[in-house]
Amino acid sequence: MKIAILTFPGFNELDSFIALGILNRIKHMKYRGWSVQITSPSTHLTSMNNVAIERQQPLDFANQADVVLFGSGAQTLSIAQDQTILSALQLNPTQQLIGAQCSGTLLMAKLGLIGSLPACTDLTTKPWVEEAGVNVINAPFYAHENISTAGGCMSSQYLAAWVIAKLTNKEDAADAIHYVAPVGQKQEYVQRVMDVIDPFV
Amino acid sequence: MKIAILTFPGFNELDSFIALGILNRIKHMKYRGWSVQITSPSTHLTSMNNVAIERQQPLDFANQADVVLFGSGAQTLSIAQDQTILSALQLNPTQQLIGAQCSGTLLMAKLGLIGSLPACTDLTTKPWVEEAGVNVINAPFYAHENISTAGGCMSSQYLAAWVIAKLTNKEDAADAIHYVAPVGQKQEYVQRVMDVIDPFV
Numbered sequence: 001m002k003i004a005i006l007t008f009p010g011f012n013e014l015d016s017f018i019a020l021g022i023l024n025r026i027k028h029m030k031y032r033g034w035s036v037q038i039t040s041p042s043t044h045l046t047s048m049n050n051v052a053i054e055r056q057q058p059l060d061f062a063n064q065a066d067v068v069l070f071g072s073g074a075q076t077l078s079i080a081q082d083q084t085i086l087s088a089l090q091l092n093p094t095q096q097l098i099g100a101q102c103s104g105t106l107l108m109a110k111l112g113l114i115g116s117l118p119a120c121t122d123l124t125t126k127p128w129v130e131e132a133g134v135n136v137i138n139a140p141f142y143a144h145e146n147i148s149t150a151g152g153c154m155s156s157q158y159l160a161a162w163v164i165a166k167l168t169n170k171e172d173a174a175d176a177i178h179y180v181a182p183v184g185q186k187q188e189y190v191q192r193v194m195d196v197i198d199p200f201v
Numbered sequence: 202m203k204i205a206i207l208t209f210p211g212f213n214e215l216d217s218f219i220a221l222g223i224l225n226r227i228k229h230m231k232y233r234g235w236s237v238q239i240t241s242p243s244t245h246l247t248s249m250n251n252v253a254i255e256r257q258q259p260l261d262f263a264n265q266a267d268v269v270l271f272g273s274g275a276q277t278l279s280i281a282q283d284q285t286i287l288s289a290l291q292l293n294p295t296q297q298l299i300g301a302q303c304s305g306t307l308l309m310a311k312l313g314l315i316g317s318l319p320a321c322t323d324l325t326t327k328p329w330v331e332e333a334g335v336n337v338i339n340a341p342f343y344a345h346e347n348i349s350t351a352g353g354c355m356s357s358q359y360l361a362a363w364v365i366a367k368l369t370n371k372e373d374a375a376d377a378i379h380y381v382a383p384v385g386q387k388q389e390y391v392q393r394v395m396d397v398i399d400p401f402v
Contacts, residue, residue: 182341
């Protein structure tokens, strides 16, 4: 299973790395063949807080991936106008799970992946997503078939859990969240995450 | 305000980057002078899931920092026996806030920073921390004066909120968590985080 976490210069660390951490957790626990990859047009990129990282895969990895998650960041508005990047992404929601975190929703909207579906994003990006014609709802997570969006950095947990539940089953999603959940609060934490994604899986 | 997030080869992305993201959030919102830095003995390091990053500061940045947070990772057991690293850390809990996330608690124990205090860590690291003579409790977060520990990756939220509340006030901590919290759940999310740290600030 190939999972591309699309990560652009100026990226929000929470939005890329929470999903990466949770999805790799289930890989370590159970599905050794899963490949969760920071995927970017830039070989080297710097986060919104100046953390320099190397990409793990080039952009076209996303086109062959089973799952594509759009991360968020401080430069999404300019990326949303970058035809070189947008046209390099040839995604197919009938065959791929596609999700976005916060401002990543704007990129999904520009690629025509949201259409008339309700969508989630962060409060800062909301006006831009609405301007792109999307109905933004006041919710942390929404999904329909293979398309999902999440709003607020910590909603990355919901996005990752949804991916696992869709790829395998709800029990695996709960196991991955259980592993990363706070000690002494694991059951209630897992239950809250599962309550959010339950209507969509 | 200088904040060192100690990050070693094999690091857990969640444990370093959730704290970094939340602490930088309050910097962007309010305290421009705060400097939150991935601090490591290695100029270049790779996470437990093979994400290659560059450190932002060398190890001795921690010795001059106002706050030192020990991240967690897959190689903590060997780091806990590395006298070059341990002896390079000259920390002072009367003048610095010092906290640990998951296996970082083992490093704090080895440095004599926990003493007889109860401490939190993840379930995997628990036996090693107990072997180091520490009383590990079944809780997500514990703090006493300037020392704190957290267990379970997502408890990084509590560690970051405690740092902010200790450095400034609870309202700032709540504001930072509010920003990263899931859309549509922000108030309840903030309340849960504040309930955890409230006894300790």
